[in-house]
Amino acid sequence: MVQQVKDKQQRSLRFGGISPVVLRELSGVYQPFVKAVKEMVSNSYDADADRVDLEFRDEYRVLTIRDDGNGMNPIDFVRDYIRIGKSFRKDELTAKKGRPRIGGKGIGFLAPARYCNQVIIRTKKNETSYGKLNIEVNGNRVDVRAHLLQGHGESSILDNIRLVSIYDSKGDLLIRDIDKEEDFQIVLASPVQDMCTVEYEFECAEYVLTATIDFELLFGLDAGKSLEEIENFCTVTIDQVSDKKALERSYTEITLVGIKDFVRNELSDPGKKAARNIENYGGLDRFLWNLSRILPVKADLNKNLPQEMIEFVQTEMDGEAKGYPIKVYCSTEEVKSRLLERFIIRPSRKMDVEFDKDLIKLISYGEEGEQFVVRGFLVGQTSTIFPAECRGILLRVKGVAIGEPTYFGLDQLLTGSAKVALSQISGEINILSGIDAINDINPGRDGFYKESEVYNRIKRLLVGASTDKLQGDLKDVIDSIILRSEINASINNFVKRYDAQRNSILEAGMAINVMAAEWPSVLDEFYQPKSSYELGLMPKVQYKADGKLAAYVVEIVDGLDEDYKVDYANKKLFLSKHADLWKRNILIGNDEYTIQLKHGKQISLFCEVNPKAKLIYINWDHPMKATMGDTGFLKHCLASVASALPQEQLLTYIRLITHKMS
Amino acid sequence: MEMKKSADWLSSFKEGEKVLLVNPSVQEVRYAWVKWNQPSDLLLLSSKLKSEQNCEVELLDLMLPNESGRVPLRDLGHMKRIRRRGEPPFEYKSRTYGHPLLEAKRTFNEVFQEWKPDHIVITTLTSYWFSTLTELIAFLRTILPGVKVSLMGAYPTLETSHASRARADVLVTDFIRFGNYTPDFGLYFQDRTRMLNGGRTIAFGGLKYTETDVANHLIQQVRVLKELNIREGVIFEGNLFRDQCSVLSEFLERMDKEDIRINLHGLCGLEIADAVGGIYHQMSKGGFRSFFLEHTLDSDSKQLNLDAYGRAYDELRKNPVRRLQSGDLAGFIMIGKPDDDLHRLFTQCFNLLELCGSIIPKPYTPDPFGERELYEQITSEGLEYLSPHVFPLAERNGITREQYLDLYKHTTFLNEKRMGNSFDFFDNRYSSVALKRSLGKKGGTV
Known part of the structure; x- marks a missing residue:
């Protein structure tokens, strides 16, 4: 239940001493719209909110951002929110969740200014606030009342405020345990001329503040005019709640009203269907994709990423166990509430830290509590990464993305296959401590200043100190991608060769059985035993790779999920025992035979059939193979058996076919 | 090879058996009504096996139309010859309708590596669509050695002796009565079946x-x-x-x-x-x-x-x-x-x-x-x-x-x-x- 405070009036706020041009400039740091929303969600994060709901209404004309964070009391609102700059330096960590604070430079209320006509803020704080006021004292009387009522003028709140103590600028205590002074006038023992700090307690649970900021009015003013001429750019009303449930809640709700057409058009854009980047998505999806990438929300970690990396990102980078990531939901009139998860590269195949250690780098510099702490990862792929926005290394500070993904200038420096490899790398580096938002990051968080020591330190760690001699994790991943690309070309040839052999065996088997249905005699020769098998005694042909794979050892192994796996580090190629690709069984009538390829250089036979062992030996060294290739030769051998060719009597034929001019 | 009446054959399925149903390619002069053809007997069998034996059933339908609404055809120049007593032989064009086996072999193997059937059941809509069966059976028995293959439908029922050449393990020699079972349309939307059929499904x-x-x-x-x-x-x-x-x-x-x-x-x-x-x-x-x-x-x-x-x-x-x-x-x-x-x-x-x-x-x-x-x-x-x-x-x-x-x-x-x-x-x-x-x-x- 909400009750208006007795004799309540709408109060108006004024700015003093700032040109409207400056305000306009400041509001411009939040570009595009998604960054403005990010700024508002960041405030919720710092307010220890678990959950933030973004709700678009009225065909994107209205957006409400609602959190369950600490909320603000009227004094907080005037002192911390609706002003330029901060009044007090806040702790590094938030009070309840201990999250690393990510708030910006104290101009957050201007974030949505360019994108809507009006912002309505409704906020409530359910707790006893301990606050401080900086008051310039000249004499022995300190008038605290005016400071407590500044901006909202709601005197009824004074009933719930107790002054605690007063310090001078050196921190020396002037009065401890201030008794309730007459009308909030502190009388000091002796006169003081100093900037003093008054500490107070405020039981603020029953107050709900509603403020309306009129950006049209704020920016409609001529540049030459003073902002002091605007009397009512922000109107404030304070209501009281008495309902128990309502008293217990803390929240902040910011509603953007009259969202401008250019933003609405972007949000309702249907997307470019042929695009291979996020332009492919519709406007809202694109907005959410970007928002998820720049906020400290939970990562969407694809199942193809190795478990070790998933745990590293969740624990070391994102602090999931500590409750750092914030849950952001978005809904529209058409789309039900949807949880935002940060897009992380989705590898096309299952990766493994052991087999893919050359492509996956988990980056960890500094330990918790140290001055410089960085956690991150790099993932290389053997093909170009899509969507394109996922390429490159995204730098984050305490979970918040700074600018676009970068290659630390390598994209300008590298050429050829090394440059191509860059488009196959995705990564994130999260700077957990050691950053100074003012000195390192430019306004609007579009990037690091070139002179930022932190940025240059990370660059040195990833690509080395000199462009003449690149070194570091990023350089290693680039080298691995190039090497793998060369090896993969050889693997493709290897797979193609054995796939063609397999198809040839399958086709021959199918043909033999189709013919046998009409003429059973085609099977006869497959059931004629011999007293001895010349080829049977010869060594088997082993699986052999060539090209860049020539140095790799090929092993048939059990337990592989895929047809094959390459151990790039140990130069081994594993073939799955159960994969059909490597098999050489063939159905002859109702019997399953196995084809064995044999080295039989000195033997003139193409092949022999051992019906008892259900084996077909094929002379892989036979000169005829060179004239017809692997697949043709396989079929030729099987056809020679099915058609009962007298192999021993084909010497003339073979000599003619295999003869080459000397 | 065994020949079984449908009742005996159905009783041979074990509880929880993994069954792959196959609608084979056909050779025909022309093949109309592609959009409307459906292996109803296999869909009915799926319902029956799932219900009575708790079988895991998947379907490979080689006759599903592709995106253009057509069943792919090949062997366009293939001529068939009918020898007639006392008359000159008669030749006519015949095409193979259906998705080629070798093209989808990799996908089949991916599915079969994770889910190997215990039993393959192939249906036949007519008593004269048989020429692709021997090839299909040889293919399946090679990539899935040891898996039992049954042949059902009009061909083994009406032409039992001829069908024995197809080298199936079991011929079902009469039509199955499905009573009040209804076709299992959902089969087409099962993940493995979708994968086997290259993502194609029924419309x-x-x-x-x-x-x-x-x-x-x-x-x-x-x-x-x-x-x-x-x-x-x-x-x-x-x-x-x-x-x-x-x-x-x-x-x-x-x-x-x-x-x-x-x-x-x-x-x-x-x-x-x-x-x-x-x-x-x-x-x-x-x-x-x-x-x-x-x-x-x-x-x-x-x-x-x-x-x-x-x-x-x-x-x-x-x-x-x-x-x-x-x-x-x-x-x-x-x-x-x-x-x-x-x-x-x-x-x-x-x-x-x-x-x-x-x-x-x-x-x-x-x-x-x-x-x-x-x-x-x-x-x-x-x-x-x-x-x-x-x-x-x-x-x-x-x-x-x-x-x-x-x-x-x-x-x-x-x-x-x-x-x-x-x-x-x-x-x-x-x-x-x-x-x-x-x-x-x-x-x-x-």
């Missing part, structure tokens, strides 16, 4: 009459289709109008009462001689979008049963519930019968054109039970000779194959479906292209 549902409580079971089938977001259906039944249309009428009443909407197509079983007054009106109101009337003759005169056609015409064309699109009302004309008379067929074509606006020639195959002698006469010259598209009774009835083909062309000329693909069997020769062009001018029906 329509082939509804079946059950043994009892037909209307209720039809409603259930329609509900399943709606859940699967399938909006088109056809009822596969010999005579939709049986029992004075009572079954169909009850089903349509229930659809109306429960406000269930689906597009139905009367592609078969519209035995119009049995139609009762008002049934077409009710069908049209109940969602039927097309009416392909079975060829219905007066038993005495052997001319079209004009009364029966007239009733359909009156209800659908003269007093329509909704306007029928061109080609949605058509009349079948059975050709290739032993007692065909060319003059009579042409006359019937003109009559049908007038009554229905569209004509669909339906080549005739003798009933293997009712016309056993005729059936055996043809099969004695070769089983594939049964294909109605080669007109096995041509010449014996005084009509040459060329004359039958002329009749086909004639109907194409007359047909409102001139722009469709249903009769695109002229191989793009000059005459075919010219014909299509001339018909494309939309000069109206001739």
Whole structure:
């Protein structure tokens, strides 16, 4: 239940001493719209909110951002929110969740200014606030009342405020345990001329503040005019709640009203269907994709990423166990509430830290509590990464993305296959401590200043100190991608060769059985035993790779999920025992035979059939193979058996076919 | 190889057995109604096995149309030869319809590495679609060695001895009675089945009459289709109008009462001689979008049963519930019968054109039970000779194959479906292209 405070009036706020041009400039740091929303969600994060709901209404004309964070009391609102700059330096960590604070430079209320006509803020704080006021004292009387009522003028709140103590600028205590002074006038023992700090307690649970900021009015003013001429750019009303449930809640709700057409058009854009980047998505999806990438929300970690990396990102980078990531939901009139998860590269195949250690780098510099702490990862792929926005290394500070993904200038420096490899790398580096938002990051968080020591330190760690001699994790991943690309070309040839052999065996088997249905005699020769098998005694042909794979050892192994796996580090190629690709069984009538390829250089036979062992030996060294290739030769051998060719009597034929001019 | 009656065969399935059902490729002169063909017996079998034996069932349907709505065809130049006693051999073109096995081999292996079937069941829709079976069985037995292969359907039932050459492990030698089981349409949407079929799935549902409580079971089938977001259906039944249309009428009443909407197509079983007054009106109101009337003759005169056609015409064309699109009302004309008379067929074509606006020639195959002698006469010259598209009774009835083909062309000329693909069997020769062009001018029906 909400009750208006007795004799309540709408109060108006004024700015003093700032040109409207400056305000306009400041509001411009939040570009595009998604960054403005990010700024508002960041405030919720710092307010220890678990959950933030973004709700678009009225065909994107209205957006409400609602959190369950600490909320603000009227004094907080005037002192911390609706002003330029901060009044007090806040702790590094938030009070309840201990999250690393990510708030910006104290101009957050201007974030949505360019994108809507009006912002309505409704906020409530359910707790006893301990606050401080900086008051310039000249004499022995300190008038605290005016400071407590500044901006909202709601005197009824004074009933719930107790002054605690007063310090001078050196921190020396002037009065401890201030008794309730007459009308909030502190009388000091002796006169003081100093900037003093008054500490107070405020039981603020029953107050709900509603403020309306009129950006049209704020920016409609001529540049030459003073902002002091605007009397009512922000109107404030304070209501009281008495309902128990309502008293217990803390929240902040910011509603953007009259969202401008250019933003609405972007949000309702249907997307470019042929695009291979996020332009492919519709406007809202694109907005959410970007928002998820720049906020400290939970990562969407694809199942193809190795478990070790998933745990590293969740624990070391994102602090999931500590409750750092914030849950952001978005809904529209058409789309039900949807949880935002940060897009992380989705590898096309299952990766493994052991087999893919050359492509996956988990980056960890500094330990918790140290001055410089960085956690991150790099993932290389053997093909170009899509969507394109996922390429490159995204730098984050305490979970918040700074600018676009970068290659630390390598994209300008590298050429050829090394440059191509860059488009196959995705990564994130999260700077957990050691950053100074003012000195390192430019306004609007579009990037690091070139002179930022932190940025240059990370660059040195990833690509080395000199462009003449690149070194570091990023350089290693680039080298691995190039090497793998060369090896993969050889693997493709290897797979193609054995796939063609397999198809040839399958086709021959199918043909033999189709013919046998009409003429059973085609099977006869497959059931004629011999007293001895010349080829049977010869060594088997082993699986052999060539090209860049020539140095790799090929092993048939059990337990592989895929047809094959390459151990790039140990130069081994594993073939799955159960994969059909490597098999050489063939159905002859109702019997399953196995084809064995044999080295039989000195033997003139193409092949022999051992019906008892259900084996077909094929002379892989036979000169005829060179004239017809692997697949043709396989079929030729099987056809020679099915058609009962007298192999021993084909010497003339073979000599003619295999003869080459000397 | 074992030969089993369906009851024994069904009882041999073990609890929880993994069963792969396969609808094979076929070799045919032409293959029409691709969108509407569905291996209903496999879908019914899936329901039965899942329900009674808790089997894990997947389906490989090599006859699913691709994105263009066509079943891929290959071996275009393949000629088949029929040797006939005392006559010169007869050659005709035959194509293989269906998805090639080797192309999808990698996908099959991916599925089979994770889910290896215990039993493969292959169906056969006709007794003369067998030539692709041996190849298919050899392929499956090579990539899935040791897995039992059963062959069911018309081929092993009607041609058991011939089917023994296909090298299946088991031949099911009679048709399965499915009682009140309904087709398992959801099978097509199972992950493994989708993967096996290259992501292709069905766009329509082939509804079946059950043994009892037909209307209720039809409603259930329609509900399943709606859940699967399938909006088109056809009822596969010999005579939709049986029992004075009572079954169909009850089903349509229930659809109306429960406000269930689906597009139905009367592609078969519209035995119009049995139609009762008002049934077409009710069908049209109940969602039927097309009416392909079975060829219905007066038993005495052997001319079209004009009364029966007239009733359909009156209800659908003269007093329509909704306007029928061109080609949605058509009349079948059975050709290739032993007692065909060319003059009579042409006359019937003109009559049908007038009554229905569209004509669909339906080549005739003798009933293997009712016309056993005729059936055996043809099969004695070769089983594939049964294909109605080669007109096995041509010449014996005084009509040459060329004359039958002329009749086909004639109907194409007359047909409102001139722009469709249903009769695109002229191989793009000059005459075919010219014909299509001339018909494309939309000069109206001739």
